[in-house]
Amino acid sequence: MPSWLGTLEKKLESFAKEGGANQMFRLFLSAEPRDEIPIGILEKCIKLTNEPPAGLKANMKRAWTFFPKEEVEEKDPRIKSILFGLCFFHSCLIERRRFGPKGWNMIYPFSIGDLRDSYFVLCKNVESNVSGKLPWADLKFIIGEIMYGGHIVDNWDRLLCNAYLDGLMDAGLCMDEFELLPFVDGKGISLKTPPQVSFEKYLEHIDQTCPTETSMFYGLHTNSEIGLGTQQCEFMFEMLLELIPRDDAAGGGAEGDKQRNDEMYISKCLEDWNIKDKIFSLVDIKDKISGEKDPYQNVFLQECEAMNYLLEEINRSLVELKQGIKGV
Numbered sequence: 001m002p003s004w005l006g007t008l009e010k011k012l013e014s015f016a017k018e019g020g021a022n023q024m025f026r027l028f029l030s031a032e033p034r035d036e037i038p039i040g041i042l043e044k045c046i047k048l049t050n051e052p053p054a055g056l057k058a059n060m061k062r063a064w065t066f067f068p069k070e071e072v073e074e075k076d077p078r079i080k081s082i083l084f085g086l087c088f089f090h091s092c093l094i095e096r097r098r099f100g101p102k103g104w105n106m107i108y109p110f111s112i113g114d115l116r117d118s119y120f121v122l123c124k125n126v127e128s129n130v131s132g133k134l135p136w137a138d139l140k141f142i143i144g145e146i147m148y149g150g151h152i153v154d155n156w157d158r159l160l161c162n163a164y165l166d167g168l169m170d171a172g173l174c175m176d177e178f179e180l181l182p183f184v185d186g187k188g189i190s191l192k193t194p195p196q197v198s199f200e201k202y203l204e205h206i207d208q209t210c211p212t213e214t215s216m217f218y219g220l221h222t223n224s225e226i227g228l229g230t231q232q233c234e235f236m237f238e239m240l241l242e243l244i245p246r247d248d249a250a251g252g253g254a255e256g257d258k259q260r261n262d263e264m265y266i267s268k269c270l271e272d273w274n275i276k277d278k279i280f281s282l283v284d285i286k287d288k289i290s291g292e293k294d295p296y297q298n299v300f301l302q303e304c305e306a307m308n309y310l311l312e313e314i315n316r317s318l319v320e321l322k323q324g325i326k327g328v
Contacts, residue, residue: 005036005037005038005041006038008041009038009040009041012027012040012041012044013040029041029045054098055095055213056088056091056092056095056210056213056217057206057207057210057213059090059091059094059095060087060088060091060206060210061203061206061207062112063086063087063090063091063112063115064083064084064087064202064203064206065203066112066115066116067083067116067119069199069200072199073198073199075123075126076126076127077174077196078126078134078174078196079122079123079126080196080199080202081173081174081175081193081196082122082126082134082139082169082173082174083119083122084193084194084202085168085169085173085178085180085193086115086118086119086122086143086168087115088168088180088191089143089164089165089168090110090112090114090115090118092164092217092218093108093110093148093161093164094110095217095218096218096220097110098228099215099218099220099224099227099228100227100228100231102220102224102227103218103220103224104154104157104160105154105156105157106152106153106154106157108151108152108157109151110148110151114147114148114151117147118142118143118147118148121139121142121143121147122139125138125139134171134174136169136170136171139169140162140165140166140169143165143169144158144161144162144165145158145162148161149161149162167182167183168180173193174196175193176193176194176195176196177192177193178192178193179191179192180192180193181216181217183216183219184216184217189211189214189216189217190211191209191210191211191217192209194209215228222294222295222296223295225295225296225299226295226298226299226302229299229302229303230299230302233299233302233303233306234306237306237307237309237310240310241310241313275311275314275315275318276311276315278311279308279311279312280304280307280308282301282304282305282308285301285304286301289301
């Protein structure tokens, strides 16, 4: 985090003491989430976040709609077909980050800017090539080694990125029904390119033909979803546990009215929520799952166990708070 942020905070405070800045003054700051950002700056800011959506379909829609419709429609039809493949490539690289070390050995800051620059390179190569033959090898090198590869420092990750491009940057990409998921052949999962149609038709194709989300989209085994589901479940429940009121938050020296209001609120939560009745019966659930459990069912059972733990913690905390308020 830049060391001059502290000086910036003091400058902003001095402007406020001097009677305020000019009405037209605006200061825009961009940064990754960090704890070192001064609190004074955060309190004065209107904060906006821009995070990639979850899922291959959502990422492909966002990537495709990033480009102006009118501009794409005017391009060579081959550019639209290749851009569609690049949007798939970009979405795969983004989504693999969710799987941690199973997706990438390191976390890389791939962004929509990499896709934008790859599109510019694509347009320049297609428009400047008078022979009509696309320079696939050049495109693969520039995209895989410079645009996206510029972020990659691990050799195995670089090999993975280039493996994606080896399957995508091919003359077949400009033809109808080109398979974008050749590595899941025989598993009932398919995503093919549409004919060279309008901008909106490509968007409809993503909506209508993108199959149900699975880790096999990215060339990963389905077991990788167990770790991902467990990690997401633990993170969510940790955040929920942080929101549970603690004993010290009840306020030992509170006045009588506040104590009665707190006790009434907690009692109402205990009676209305009836948390004990919402705890899952894991025995009944396991009995209904016959045969060998697949990865999805294992994740589901783990989440049920975690949910039971969360519900028990909430119930225990509420009971302890109620008893603590009575004892004040």
